Amino acid sequence: QKEVEQNSGPLSVPEGAIASLNCTYSDRGSQSFFWYRQYSGKSPELIMFIYSNGDKEDGRFTAQLNKASQYVSLLIRDSQPSDSATYLCAVRGYGGSQGNLIFGKGTKLSVKP
Amino acid sequence: DGGITQSPKYLFRKEGQNVTLSCEQNLNHDAMYWYRQDPGQGLRLIYYSQIVNDFQKGDIAEGYSVSREKKESFPLTVTSAQKNPTAFYLCASSIGNVRQTNYGYTFGSGTRLTVV
Numbered sequence: 762q763k764e765v766e767q768n769s770g771p772l773s774v775p776e777g778a779i780a781s782l783n784c785t786y787s788d789r790g791s792q793s794f795f796w797y798r799q800y801s802g803k804s805p806e807l808i809m810f811i812y813s814n815g816d817k818e819d820g821r822f823t824a825q826l827n828k829a830s831q832y833v834s835l836l837i838r839d840s841q842p843s844d845s846a847t848y849l850c851a852v853r854g855y856g857g858s859q860g861n862l863i864f865g866k867g868t869k870l871s872v873k874p
Numbered sequence: 875d876g877g878i879t880q881s882p883k884y885l886f887r888k889e890g891q892n893v894t895l896s897c898e899q900n901l902n903h904d905a906m907y908w909y910r911q912d913p914g915q916g917l918r919l920i921y922y923s924q925i926v927n928d929f930q931k932g933d934i935a936e937g938y939s940v941s942r943e944k945k946e947s948f949p950l951t952v953t954s955a956q957k958n959p960t961a962f963y964l965c966a967s968s969i970g971n972v973r974q975t976n977y978g979y980t981f982g983s984g985t986r987l988t989v990v
Contacts, residue, residue, distance in 0.1 A: 795978040804964055804981040805917075849916070851978065861907075862968075862979055866916035 763788040765852050767865035775873050780837040782868050784850030787831070794826055794833045795862065797849040805849055809835060840872045876901045880965050880982035886990045887952065887959060895950045895985045897965035905968040906948035907979065910934060910961045917964065923948055952987065960989050 764787040774780045782796075793812040797805035811817045811824040811833065823836040833852075837844055847867040854860055878899040887893045897906065905924045909917040919932030923942040937956025942948050948967075952959045963986075966979035 797978075804984045807978045807980070810978055853978075861919070861922060864917045 763852075763854070763863050765850055765863050765865040767848075767850050767868045769866060770869040771871050772868055773871045773873060774840050776840060776842060778840050778872075780840045780844065780870055780872070782835040782837075782848050782850075782870065784833045784835075784852075784865055785831055786833070786850075786852045786863070788852065788854060788863075789828075789831065790854055791828075791831075791852045793853045794824070795851040795853070796822075796824060796835045797851060797864075799847045799849060799867065801846075837870075840870075842872045842874050845870055845872045878965060878967050878980055878982040880963075880985050882985060883983065885985055885987045887987060888990060890954045892951055892953050893987070895952070895963055895965075895987070897948045897950065897982055898946055899948075899967045899980075899982075900946060901967055901980060902945070903967035903969055903980070904945070906942070907966040907968070908932075908938070908940065908948070908950045909964040909966065911964060912961050920950065920963075959987055962986050 766785045796809040798808050799805040809822050809824040811826045814826050817824045821838045825834045847869045849867045850865040851862040853862050881896045907922045908920040911917050918934050920938050921940040923929035926945050929940050929942050939951045962984050964984050965982040968979045969977045
């Protein structure tokens with residue numbers, strides 16, 4: 762059974778701080794990795810994806826991937842109260858049903874003003 | 875604008891009743907998915923379809939049925955056999971599993987189903 766694990770939180774950070782969200786996955790054949798943000802009562806929204814080892818930056822967001830350690834993380838710099846949401850990590854294999862995204866249960870982030 | 879539309883936004887079901895949730899996309903995506911989300915829980919896959927006229931069971935298919943007669947549409951029926959249907963239902967679409975793994979899913983806005 763392929764698994765994606767996230768700390769459920771809540772993770773609480775002060776406004777302006779760096780929030781660090783972590784995710785581990787069990788399938789070494791996983792090809793690509795996604796971070797979704799989900800506000801309460803709303804649907805998930807894709808904010809980042811990464812498929813190569815290393816860092817990928819987009820504005821205040823940085824995704825980090827380490828395939829050897831089967832670990833992916835999301836850093837949010839200069840956190841704002843509007844970043845308060847649940848962040849879902851998703852992992853994708855290759856081909857057929859293995860290409861389906863496997864979602865973690867999400868980490869709830871709370872940014873305090 | 876391209877997107878994925880779910881309707882209705884809220885749905886109330888009586889005991890023993892079948893209800894159908896609509897999902898339509900104009901993104902020209904091959905693959906479509908249905909997920910269920912319970913409070914404080916992750917997404918659980920109900921059914922998915924990678925191509926028209928074909929669909930596969932996900933992890934929690936019992937009590938649900940789907941059809942994929944058109945590329946744009948993937949309706950979900952919650953049958954009376956589903957004993958605990960109250961949840962938030964999310965439909966998603968994607969370019970297609972076999973062609974490109976760097977694409978994520980686009981989600982609809984969801985349908986909140988409540989048993990009354």
